[in-house]
Amino acid sequence: MSYDFDTPVDRSGTYSYKWDIGEGELPMWVADMDFRTAPEITEALTRRAAHGVFGYSTIPDEWREAYRDWWRDRHGIEYDLRAFVFATGVIPIISSCVRKLTTPGENVVIMTPVYNVFFNCIRNNGRNVLECPLAYEGGRYSVDFGRLGAALADKQTTLLLLCNPQNPAGIIWDRETLAKIGELACDNGVTVIADEIHCDLTDPGCEYVPFASASEKCRDNCVVCIAPTKTFNLAGIQTAAAVIPNPRLRHKVWRALNTDECGEPGSFAIAAAVTAFKQGGAWLEELREYIFRNKQLVSDYLRENIPQIKLVPSQATYLLWLDCTAFGMPVHELWKFIRKNTGLFLSDGSIYGGSNTHLRMNIACPASQVRDALARLKRAADMLLQK
Ligand SMILES: Cc1ncc(COP(=O)(O)O)c(C=O)c1O
Numbered sequence: 001m002s003y004d005f006d007t008p009v010d011r012s013g014t015y016s017y018k019w020d021i022g023e024g025e026l027p028m029w030v031a032d033m034d035f036r037t038a039p040e041i042t043e044a045l046t047r048r049a050a051h052g053v054f055g056y057s058t059i060p061d062e063w064r065e066a067y068r069d070w071w072r073d074r075h076g077i078e079y080d081l082r083a084f085v086f087a088t089g090v091i092p093i094i095s096s097c098v099r100k101l102t103t104p105g106e107n108v109v110i111m112t113p114v115y116n117v118f119f120n121c122i123r124n125n126g127r128n129v130l131e132c133p134l135a136y137e138g139g140r141y142s143v144d145f146g147r148l149g150a151a152l153a154d155k156q157t158t159l160l161l162l163c164n165p166q167n168p169a170g171i172i173w174d175r176e177t178l179a180k181i182g183e184l185a186c187d188n189g190v191t192v193i194a195d196e197i198h199c200d201l202t203d204p205g206c207e208y209v210p211f212a213s214a215s216e217k218c219r220d221n222c223v224v225c226i227a228p229t230k231t232f233n234l235a236g237i238q239t240a241a242a243v244i245p246n247p248r249l250r251h252k253v254w255r256a257l258n259t260d261e262c263g264e265p266g267s268f269a270i271a272a273a274v275t276a277f278k279q280g281g282a283w284l285e286e287l288r289e290y291i292f293r294n295k296q297l298v299s300d301y302l303r304e305n306i307p308q309i310k311l312v313p314s315q316a317t318y319l320l321w322l323d324c325t326a327f328g329m330p331v332h333e334l335w336k337f338i339r340k341n342t343g344l345f346l347s348d349g350s351i352y353g354g355s356n357t358h359l360r361m362n363i364a365c366p367a368s369q370v371r372d373a374l375a376r377l378k379r380a381a382d383m384l385l386q387k
């Protein structure tokens with residue numbers, strides 16, 4: 001490997017949310033990475049900082065072109081340049097769309113377990129969460145179309161939030177599934193927000209399917225949320241894009257982002273995104289390989305040492321979804337037990353809805369840290385199993 005993912009980076013003193021924890025605790029929770037971003041990006045931002053003037057920014061064509069080219073070359077979908085709208089984050093886009101595309105008291109559908117902040121985007125705006133649990137059989141998830149069809153047919157339902165690929169279980173939805181979701185939504189007059197923030201972080205050789213590429217109905221009825229922030233560990237730069245092929249819908253979303261004051265880039269937002277998409281490809285390839293190896297490390301370790309914990313098979317994200325049903329306790333209790341007794345700080349799976357048996361583990365860190373986490377997990381499991 002030509003990039004270094006092995007050497008631990010000390011994040012103390014950087015106001016890191018993830019690392020703002022107790023002495024001796026090991027954070028494997030919030031979805032950011034303990035790796036430095038691609039050096040090409042750091043160099044571009046250093047140059048921008050050295051300029052020393054941090055006035056208001058424009059959104060140049062170069063920004064749109066960088067996104068368009070990356071999605072065309074990597075993900076096989078060519079969006080019109082006009083389809084891209086800048087935003088300061090994916091969650092700001094979603095919250096803004098909830099306010100603009102629905103009215104208070106209407107239903108917004110989510111398929112759980114799913115990224116917990118989706119709940120906040122809906123509830124904080126006085127809309128109703130209509131939870132549609134995924135089917136879970138034999139350790140695998142799939143869309144329960146019976147439930148989804150009924151949820152979308154409800155006349156109070158106006159919006160569907162789709163996570164593609166899916167956080168927390170790392171599922172890549174196939175084209176047929178996406179087309180079916182798109183058809184049901186369109187036929188019921190429900191707009192789809194496809195949150196594709198994790199789309200670049202797939203296992204080597206695996207590709208996600210852009211929602212807008214699945215069918216005409218999907219393309220005409222969606223707001224796609226994309227960003228370089230998960231892929232290149234730039235969450236703190238606050239740079240994202242809404243892609244809306246349908247011009248009428250795009251106008252609405254553009255107005256919404258403008259009204260909510262989340263449509264203007266900070267001084268580093270454009271340089272970070274343009275450099276990431278123009279120069280970050282080689283770094284990303286190595287990162288995907290490294291994360292995949294970490295996943296194999298966890299998978300092998302669990303099989304050999306803690307067979308009670310089942311790793312849900314996944315193809316995307318650096319988040320692992322651990323089925324802890326065998327411990328026979330509510331997952332919040334299990335999460336607390338592990339943290340208290342070993343300092344390992346995972347995510348409590350109950351916050352994602354639809355599950356009271358899973359923990360989420362973030363493995364975007366040096367392999368040495370993953371080994372430390374596994375040893376802590378084993379200690380906790382031994383204590384529980386001896387009880
Ligand atoms: C599915 C998903 N969407 C959005 C976000 C956050 O996006 P942003 O920081 O751009 O608001 C996350 C972060 O973990 C995520 O997992």
